[in-house]
Each structure stands twice: as C-alpha cells, then as structure tokens.
Amino acid sequence: MxxxxxxxxxxxxxxxxxxxxxxxxxxxxxxxxxxxxxxxxxxxxxxxxxxxxxxxxxxxxxxxxxxxxxxxxxxxxxxxxxxxxxxxxxxxxxxxxxxxxERATPTFSEFTEVWLTENDAVWRRNTMISTKVHVNGYLLPRFADKQIHQILKADCLAFRADIAKTGGSMKKRTLSAKTVNEIMQILGAILAEGADRYEFPNPMQNVKRLKTQKVHIDPLSFDEVEKFIANVRPDYKPYFTVRFFTGLRTGEVHGLQWRYIDFERREILVRETYSHLGREYTKNDGSQREVRMSEPVYQALKAQYEASGTLSEYVFCTSVGTPIDPLNVNKRVWKPTLKLLGMKDRRFYQTRHTAATLWLASGEAPEWIARQMGHTSTEMLFKVYSRYVPNLTRQDGSAFERLLLQRMGGGVE
Structure with missing residues (x-):
C-alpha cells in the first residue's frame, strides 16, 4: 500500500x-x-x-x-x-x-543551507568557515537556483574547467590544483548527500581529482639551525628554539598556554591551537599529544617564563598579552633573519620539517618521532622525511657497498 x-x-x-x-x-x-x-x-x-x-x-x-x-x-x-x-x-x-x-528537489542553495546547518555541530570552526568561503565564492554563484537533481556531470566538469583556468578565481588569480580539488570535494559532498536523500544518480561519482604537484620540503641543517638561533632577535630565541626542536605546528605554538607546560615532567601538552579565528581544538584527535622537552627547549621555556609568565596565559605573546600573529612573525622576523644570514628563503612551516629530520638523523625510533609530530602512524614520516636521513647520518648505502667490495672485490680500497 x-x-x-x-x-x-x-x-x-x-x-x-x-x-x-x-x-x-x-x-x-x-x-x-x-x-x-x-x-x-x-x-x-x-x-x-x-x-x-x-x-x-x-x-x-x-x-x-x-x-x-x-x-x-x-x-x-x-x-x-x-x-x-x-x-x-x-x-x-x-x-x-x-x-x-514531476520530480522536484530543493535548489542547490536551499539544500546547501540545510547541509551546512547539519554539519555545524560536527565540524571544527575553521572547517566550517573555509567551507563557506568556497560555497559562497564559487558554488552558489554557479548552481544556486538549480534543482540539485538537475546538476549533471557535464555541469560539474564545466564548472571545474572554469575555476581552474587562468584568472578563474574570485580575485582573478589562478587557482592551484589543490584549491580546485577542495572546491570540487565540497560540491561532491553536497551532491552525494542530495543523491542519497532524493534518489538520483550522483553526478560527481566518477569525477576525478586534478593532479597536484608534490610539495618538496626544505628543512634547515643543524648548522643552519644553530646559526639562525644565534642571530635571531633575542626576544625570539626561545620561540624559534621551541619551533625547531619540538616540531609543533604554527597554530600549536601560538596557542600554547602556560597551563600546558609541565616543567616537572618536562612535557609540552598539545591541547589547543590558535589562529586569526581564535582558540580551537587541535587539528584532530591524533594531534592531542605530549611532546618531550629536550634540554634546549626546557631552558628556552624557562627563559620565556621569566619574560611573559606573569604577563599572559599564552607562552608567546605580545606586550599586551595577546597571542603573537604568525604572519607578522613570518614577515618581520623569520624572512629577514634568513636573508641576513644568506640562507635560502623558506616557508615558515619548515621549522616543523626541520625537527623531524633532526630527530631521524639522531637515530630516534620512528614510532616515537611520529607521536611527537602528532602523526597516527609512521607512514607519513617515511613518505615525507626519509629522503633526508642518508645525507645527515651517512647511512647512504656505503655499508652495502663495502660489503660488496669485501666479498666480491677483494677488500676495501
């Protein structure tokens, strides 16, 4: 019936x-x-x-x-x-x-509003904000008044081609393949949910992601780290010591509070991050961790406590006690110091990559390093950082070469 x-x-x-x-x-x-x-x-x-x-x-x-x-x-x-x-x-x-x-489904605009509302309680604030930026800037101008079941695969591919072309962004700047994929991922999620609820074929089901260029990391060597810390502004020595020798993400460093510093156990408790949007939970559950303080980090935080321990709840703060701005530090401290020392210009995030490669070079267990970095497994560690280990430890195949010479070539020359 x-x-x-x-x-x-x-x-x-x-x-x-x-x-x-x-x-x-x-x-x-x-x-x-x-x-x-x-x-x-x-x-x-x-x-x-x-x-x-x-x-x-x-x-x-x-x-x-x-x-x-x-x-x-x-x-x-x-x-x-x-x-x-x-x-x-x-x-x-x-x-x-x-x-x-005749078949009637909500417009893309109507359904997207429902979809965002339903995910509001699930997503982190930053995720919601970045999603809305792409929705309002790209998706709604293209699909707002169209019923969701009327959006075809051809429409999705044409949209992708338009935003991927030169000057196809809101500000007439060419979007990277990574950003295009992010926008298309949001479109795919909306249409997949609509297809499930209103029983129509998902037009994004077989739409492939654009190929993205691999981002190569460029960590500093130990000599460069020593040189940088020795020459950086005195008030930023503790800050960069912590960044270079803990591998904390930018938001984790800037959101670090004194209540998460355990001097007795020599541990940094990573519990929150900070950005221009405010204080927030870490990137994911795996990022909740305890980072061990090495002696330089311990001494740097002791010195920082003398400078700002009674001024603010934040470890690294401005003169009025607010968290420091990463863009300001990048522009006024990081890049000028690299230039002053004649070092290659690098992204601020290379401090995290530097910590990982130095740990690997010292022979620390990969599982321990992964925990310090906030990775749930060692897969990312070996995939991203292992290529730097041979140059730092001299474990570059020479041991096998010596074995071959001894067994097959009559000894090592």
Whole structure:
C-alpha cells in the first residue's frame, strides 16, 4: 500500500510506493496541506490501480524521474489472481498527472543551507568557515537556483574547467590544483548527500581529482639551525628554539598556554591551537599529544617564563598579552633573519620539517618521532622525511657497498 509522506527538510509531499517489489519515492513541490494530500492520494490511487492491472507506465506519471528508465519497457506485473481488464482501470482517463508531480528537489542553495546547518555541530570552526568561503565564492554563484537533481556531470566538469583556468578565481588569480580539488570535494559532498536523500544518480561519482604537484620540503641543517638561533632577535630565541626542536605546528605554538607546560615532567601538552579565528581544538584527535622537552627547549621555556609568565596565559605573546600573529612573525622576523644570514628563503612551516629530520638523523625510533609530530602512524614520516636521513647520518648505502667490495672485490680500497 503506497503512502503520501512529507519531506522533513522542505515540508513538501512525496509519493512512497512499490513497483515490482522495488520501493519508489517521488518528490513534489506541494506543501503538506490537507488539500494537497487529497490531490496526491487520488493520483496514488490511479497509480496503484494501474500497477495491479499491469498497465502502469512509470515515465508517463513521472517523466523527469531517474526511475523512469529503470522501468522502461517493463510493465508492472499484475497481482496474482488479477486479470487486467478495462473494468479494473479507468481507461477513459488518460494517466497524465498534474505538472507539479514531476520530480522536484530543493535548489542547490536551499539544500546547501540545510547541509551546512547539519554539519555545524560536527565540524571544527575553521572547517566550517573555509567551507563557506568556497560555497559562497564559487558554488552558489554557479548552481544556486538549480534543482540539485538537475546538476549533471557535464555541469560539474564545466564548472571545474572554469575555476581552474587562468584568472578563474574570485580575485582573478589562478587557482592551484589543490584549491580546485577542495572546491570540487565540497560540491561532491553536497551532491552525494542530495543523491542519497532524493534518489538520483550522483553526478560527481566518477569525477576525478586534478593532479597536484608534490610539495618538496626544505628543512634547515643543524648548522643552519644553530646559526639562525644565534642571530635571531633575542626576544625570539626561545620561540624559534621551541619551533625547531619540538616540531609543533604554527597554530600549536601560538596557542600554547602556560597551563600546558609541565616543567616537572618536562612535557609540552598539545591541547589547543590558535589562529586569526581564535582558540580551537587541535587539528584532530591524533594531534592531542605530549611532546618531550629536550634540554634546549626546557631552558628556552624557562627563559620565556621569566619574560611573559606573569604577563599572559599564552607562552608567546605580545606586550599586551595577546597571542603573537604568525604572519607578522613570518614577515618581520623569520624572512629577514634568513636573508641576513644568506640562507635560502623558506616557508615558515619548515621549522616543523626541520625537527623531524633532526630527530631521524639522531637515530630516534620512528614510532616515537611520529607521536611527537602528532602523526597516527609512521607512514607519513617515511613518505615525507626519509629522503633526508642518508645525507645527515651517512647511512647512504656505503655499508652495502663495502660489503660488496669485501666479498666480491677483494677488500676495501
């Protein structure tokens, strides 16, 4: 027995019935009122009479439905013991439903608003903000008024081509493949959820990501680290000592508070991050960790406590006690110091990469290093950093070379 139901998200009615054992749900734009329910119940009665008679034509009733092709040239099977006849169906009335009964789904704008609201309690604030930037800047201008089931794969590919071309961004700057993939990932997530709820094929299902260039890390050598710390502004020596020898992320360093510094156990408790959006939970659960203080880090934090321990809850702060701005540090301290020392210009984040390569070079266990870095496994460690280990430890294949010479070449020259 079919039913007329109401979609909770939109308040619109939809048909819920079965054809040849398959459950079918077809949306409408009719609001849930008594009059509209009566109207749809009459149509549902006709549908069920034709299903019983074996004369039901899905495409006639729902011409815009993706289900129409599924039942094309497959008339509904008559119920057992029922013989189709003119008397069992109102053959005088042509089975043409009202126009409003054609497939109806929310517009992309309407559904995206629902989708964002549902994820608001799940996502981190930064994730929500960055998602809204892409939604408002790229997706809504392109798809806002289009019903979500009407967005085709060709539309998605054309959209990707437009934003990936030169000057295709909001500010007429060319977007990187990484950013294009981020935008397309959001589009895919919205359409996948819509396809699941409203039962239409997901147009993004087989759309592949753009290939991105591998980002090569460029850590400092130990000599460069020593030289940098010796010549950087005195008030930033503790800051860069902590960055170079703990591998903390930028947000983790800037969000570090004195209550998370355990001098007795010589541990830094990574619990929060800080950005221009404010204080927040770490990147993920795996980033919640305890980082061991080496002696230089311990001494640097002791010195920093003398400077700011009573001024602010934040370890590294401004003269008024607020967290320091990473963009300001990058522009006024990091880059000028590199330039002053004649070192290669590098991204600020290389301090984290430097810590990882120095730990590996010293022979620390990869599992321990991964925990210090906030990685859940050693996979990232070996994938990103292992190529730097041979140059730092001299474990570069020379041991195997000596073995071959001894066994096959008569000794080492």
């Amino acid at each position: 079919g039913k007329i139901r109401s979609r909770e998200e939109t308040g619109c009615l939809f048909f819920d019935f079965r054809v040849n054992g398959a459950r079918c749900r077809e949306q409408t734009t009719l609001k849930d009122t008594k009059a509209n329910r009566r109207k749809m119940e009459k149509v549902l009665e006709r549908i069920e009479r034709e299903i019983v008679a074996g004369t039901f034509d899905y495409g006639t009733f729902f011409p815009g439905s993706g289900r129409a092709s599924q039942f094309e040239s497959r008339p509904s099977t008559p119920s057992v013991g029922v013989t189709p006849s003119v008397g069992s169906v109102d053959m005088a009335a042509a089975p043409v439903p009202p126009a409003v009964i």
